[in-house]
Amino acid sequence: MRIVVDAYGGDNAPSEVIKGCVMAANELDVQIILTGKESEIAELLKAESYPEGKITIKNAEEVITNDDSPVSAIRTKKDSSMVVALNMVKEKEADAMVSAGNTGAYFAGAFRILGRIKGVKRPALATFIPNIVSGSIALDVGANTDCKPEHLVQFARMGSLYAEHVLKIENPRVGLVNIGAEAGKGDEMSKTTYQLLSESDINFTGNIEARQIPFGDADVIVCDGFVGNVILKLMEGEAQALFGMLKDVFVKNIFTKLSYLILKPGLRNLKKKMDYAEYGGAPILGIDGVVIKTHGSAKAKAFYNAVKSAVVFAESGVIEKIKSQLTEQEEE
Amino acid sequence: MRIVVDAYGGDNAPSEVIKGCVMAANELDVQIILTGKESEIAELLKAESYPEGKITIKNAEEVITNDDSPVSAIRTKKDSSMVVALNMVKEKEADAMVSAGNTGAYFAGAFRILGRIKGVKRPALATFIPNIVSGSIALDVGANTDCKPEHLVQFARMGSLYAEHVLKIENPRVGLVNIGAEAGKGDEMSKTTYQLLSESDINFTGNIEARQIPFGDADVIVCDGFVGNVILKLMEGEAQALFGMLKDVFVKNIFTKLSYLILKPGLRNLKKKMDYAEYGGAPILGIDGVVIKTHGSAKAKAFYNAVKSAVVFAESGVIEKIKSQLTEQEEE
Numbered sequence: 001m002r003i004v005v006d007a008y009g010g011d012n013a014p015s016e017v018i019k020g021c022v023m024a025a026n027e028l029d030v031q032i033i034l035t036g037k038e039s040e041i042a043e044l045l046k047a048e049s050y051p052e053g054k055i056t057i058k059n060a061e062e063v064i065t066n067d068d069s070p071v072s073a074i075r076t077k078k079d080s081s082m083v084v085a086l087n088m089v090k091e092k093e094a095d096a097m098v099s100a101g102n103t104g105a106y107f108a109g110a111f112r113i114l115g116r117i118k119g120v121k122r123p124a125l126a127t128f129i130p131n132i133v134s135g136s137i138a139l140d141v142g143a144n145t146d147c148k149p150e151h152l153v154q155f156a157r158m159g160s161l162y163a164e165h166v167l168k169i170e171n172p173r174v175g176l177v178n179i180g181a182e183a184g185k186g187d188e189m190s191k192t193t194y195q196l197l198s199e200s201d202i203n204f205t206g207n208i209e210a211r212q213i214p215f216g217d218a219d220v221i222v223c224d225g226f227v228g229n230v231i232l233k234l235m236e237g238e239a240q241a242l243f244g245m246l247k248d249v250f251v252k253n254i255f256t257k258l259s260y261l262i263l264k265p266g267l268r269n270l271k272k273k274m275d276y277a278e279y280g281g282a283p284i285l286g287i288d289g290v291v292i293k294t295h296g297s298a299k300a301k302a303f304y305n306a307v308k309s310a311v312v313f314a315e316s317g318v319i320e321k322i323k324s325q326l327t328e329q330e331e332e
Numbered sequence: 333m334r335i336v337v338d339a340y341g342g343d344n345a346p347s348e349v350i351k352g353c354v355m356a357a358n359e360l361d362v363q364i365i366l367t368g369k370e371s372e373i374a375e376l377l378k379a380e381s382y383p384e385g386k387i388t389i390k391n392a393e394e395v396i397t398n399d400d401s402p403v404s405a406i407r408t409k410k411d412s413s414m415v416v417a418l419n420m421v422k423e424k425e426a427d428a429m430v431s432a433g434n435t436g437a438y439f440a441g442a443f444r445i446l447g448r449i450k451g452v453k454r455p456a457l458a459t460f461i462p463n464i465v466s467g468s469i470a471l472d473v474g475a476n477t478d479c480k481p482e483h484l485v486q487f488a489r490m491g492s493l494y495a496e497h498v499l500k501i502e503n504p505r506v507g508l509v510n511i512g513a514e515a516g517k518g519d520e521m522s523k524t525t526y527q528l529l530s531e532s533d534i535n536f537t538g539n540i541e542a543r544q545i546p547f548g549d550a551d552v553i554v555c556d557g558f559v560g561n562v563i564l565k566l567m568e569g570e571a572q573a574l575f576g577m578l579k580d581v582f583v584k585n586i587f588t589k590l591s592y593l594i595l596k597p598g599l600r601n602l603k604k605k606m607d608y609a610e611y612g613g614a615p616i617l618g619i620d621g622v623v624i625k626t627h628g629s630a631k632a633k634a635f636y637n638a639v640k641s642a643v644v645f646a647e648s649g650v651i652e653k654i655k656s657q658l659t660e661q662e663e664e
Contacts, residue, residue: 145518145519179557179565210563213566226519234563234570252598259594262587
């Protein structure tokens with residue numbers, strides 16, 4: 001499996017990207033291609049050890065930053081690490097791609113260079129959301145902020161296939177984010193989407209109130225990109241805030257400090273479990289190619305996880321399954 | 333100050349409502365009127381002690397439940413504890429009202445019986461959201477799920493007045509919930525609202541990403557009711573889930589259990605601080621009357637807090653301030 005990784009995407013590029021890829025080269029059956037400034041990458045790789053030949057470099061002189069306007073960056077920075085990587089997927093020189101770079105540019109670039117799967121109205125940015133049981137996939141989480149009911153139905157379909165074949169969840173339960181659990185709740189869009197999902201062959205289990213998301217009441221969480229983005233970021237902020245306030249509880253006196261030492265390993269695990277950035281793999285679904293987005297602040301472990309997700313995603317054949325299922329729907 | 337309390341609203345009615353009102357009668361300078369089944373309430377009051385005459389009962393035989401359709405419940409259940417209480421506010425027999433009952437019915441009833449303040453396009457359900465610093469007010473949190481930019485601007489205006497005069501926050505900072513911090517982010521509605529808020533005399537400090545809400549980056553959090561409802565419920569669920577998982581960390585062995593005993597007081601405080609239901613006071617702003625909604629699962633302490641909020645709200649003169657500010661805006 002050949003995975004191309006944008007070595008200049010994200011806040012910690014290129015050093016953390018490279019470290020994560022070295023981990024992947026050591027532990028997974030992959031061939032990694034890093035795109036970016038060849039001499040700099042080669043210099044950083046010198047300090048690392050990994051199986052000979054499992055990491056190669058494809059030179060790209062430019063970098064797309066978070067300040068760049070997405071669409072024009074893709075058009076003008078043709079020699080950027082991101083565009084060069086996308087072209088490798090297009091030319092079948094790589095089976096999948098990973099980037100932590102500018103989300104808008106990545107989305108626009110995937111759309112423009114790789115194209116949509118036939119029948120897909122709107123590709124969606126999906127992400128893994130941890131919960132007390134294990135985790136769900138939520139989509140859209142920010143790429144589409146003015147969805148129509150038929151878009152949400154397609155998100156449900158694509159998310160189900162991803163949950164089943166990549167996350168290995170049998171018969172995944174699809175929940176529609178809404179402001180009440182009962183049918184007939186919410187705005188016009190929610191009501192129509194509820195109706196369409198009920199009539200479809202999707203395993204739709206009804207509305208899900210945001211309160212239930214952390215409890216894992218659905219495996220596929222379907223929502224408009226505005227709402228999904230709010231959910232994702234609020235979960236992140238709330239966890240950060242709570243852990244910050246927990247710290248205040250621990251530093252009160254010598255006894256609470258001692259307690260902290262005892263609880264530290266458990267707390268660290270818990271924090272990791274709730275940190276969606278740890279999981280590293282957010283697929284853009286509906287694109288005709290395997291593209292994985294990593295959190296902008298991703299570190300080595302998250303890049304390693306993203307490469308792993310890319311491998312499972314590419315091997316799963318989900319793209320082909322989306323193609324056949326959505327083409328079928330179109331023809332009905 | 334005369335506060336009418338719907339004794340049959342909420343999951344724990346009437347016993348917890350009555351307990352909370354007894355606390356209020358003992359500690360605050362208020363006159364409380366409980367609406368609902370007189371004999372039942374009188375029976376429950378017998379077991380309580382409070383200053384003679386500070387609690388009275390206004391009989392109402394019917395109850396609006398959560399299963400009732402809001403608009404028709406208000407129309408048909410004229411002798412319900414909620415409608416009777418609303419009518420007391422209308423007839424100036426009470427200065428403010430508190431209910432933990434069916435939110436939709438409460439909102440519809442306030443709208444129908446008390447009416448909107450002149451100039452207010454859409455009354456909004458607001459709520460206190462705790463953060464690591466203290467707390468903000470968020471609106472709308474579920475009453476209006478298809479807002480237009482001009483509605484959000486009015487929410488900002490009403491929320492600012494409430495934050496300043498009831499929460500006592502000087503020159504409150506207004507943040508617009510959006511999927512990016514920079515101007516020009518988000519959907520069309522967000523962009524237009526940003527523009528309108530920037531041009532207004534409101535202390536608008538820009539977009540706020542959901543991640544920053546728990547850190548108190550804004551005092552007034554403005555959003556569409558769908559998004560606000562998701563924020564409120566997700567915060568509730570996330571805190572519950574995290575505290576649940578913390579428990580698992582504590583029960584591992586004898587040492588972690590011992591640590592828990594040491595940390596218990598601090599943790600209990602933290603949990604209370606993050607539980608917005610504790611605060612008890614969610615005003616419906618834009619209604620020509622002081623109406624406070626309490627969480628459906630509210631217990632005595634929350635009812636006590638809600639009565640307290642109602643007193644401060646009524647004394648603040650915010651209704652008059654909204655009237656004069658929105659009429660001015662209308663005339664401009």
